Amino acid sequence: xxxxxxxxxxxxxxxxxxxxxxxxxxxxxxxxxxxxxxxxxxxxxxxxxxxxxxxxxxxxxxxxxxxxxxxxxxxxxxxxxxxxxxxxxxxxxxxxxxxxxxxxxxxxxxxx
Amino acid sequence: xxxxxxxxxxxxxxxxxxxxxxxxxxxxxxxxxxxxxxxxxxxxxxxxxxxxxxxxxxxxxxxxxxxxxxxxxxxxxxxxxxxxxxxxxxxxxxxxxxxxxxxxxxxxxxxxx
Numbered sequence: 001x002x003x004x005x006x007x008x009x010x011x012x013x014x015x016x017x018x019x020x021x022x023x024x025x026x027x028x029x030x031x032x033x034x035x036x037x038x039x040x041x042x043x044x045x046x047x048x049x050x051x052x053x054x055x056x057x058x059x060x061x062x063x064x065x066x067x068x069x070x071x072x073x074x075x076x077x078x079x080x081x082x083x084x085x086x087x088x089x090x091x092x093x094x095x096x097x098x099x100x101x102x103x104x105x106x107x108x109x110x111x112x
Numbered sequence: 113x114x115x116x117x118x119x120x121x122x123x124x125x126x127x128x129x130x131x132x133x134x135x136x137x138x139x140x141x142x143x144x145x146x147x148x149x150x151x152x153x154x155x156x157x158x159x160x161x162x163x164x165x166x167x168x169x170x171x172x173x174x175x176x177x178x179x180x181x182x183x184x185x186x187x188x189x190x191x192x193x194x195x196x197x198x199x200x201x202x203x204x205x206x207x208x209x210x211x212x213x214x215x216x217x218x219x220x221x222x223x224x225x
């Protein structure tokens with residue numbers, strides 16, 4: 001079956017860049033997502049990228065996709081304490097939430 | 113719009129009791145999803161409704177779990193009888209159409225003791 005893997009923890013200093021990595025196994029993945037979950041809250045869709053793209057930038061967020069290696073990364077520039085949260089990578093072959101496969105999440109801690 | 117609303121936010125119950133989790137999707141959304149999040153298994157899709165009809169319930173772990181959507185603005189997930197291993201955060205999500213992004217509620221943290 002499909003599998004999405006992420007490292008569990010990442011710590012960075014405030015103002016530095018954060019890079020959260022994700023690998024997936026499903027070669028039919030068409031949509032790749034990054035979700036953010038703050039303590040006690042639901043999942044918030046941050047950004048997504050189609051598999052025919054290599055990069056997508058949205059303000060402080062940059063998503064890079066290496067389709068050959070099935071590797072996805074999320075870079076957060078100028079990381080702030082408010083960015084501390086769990087970040088989930090997810091993939092779908094159809095774009096439907098019914099077929100989302102989530103990674104285990106990366107806990108990002110931003111140190112002052 | 114207030115977003116997807118779930119209640120209660122927290123539920124603590126004794127093993128063997130019935131538990132009912134509630135969800136109000138975003139108005140106008142016709143797809144609704146129930147997910148379960150645990151440390152061991154991460155996020156798992158339990159069941160998916162489209163236009164109030166259950167389309168895929170293959171993720172429902174056992175017969176103790178049941179879900180209903182009597183109308184477009186309300187859904188329930190019921191566990192009867194509950195067991196300690198059901199302890200998890202249960203998320204409801206809705207989307208405007210089946211193949212669009214899902215908007216998640218804040219979740220219900222269930223603890224079965």
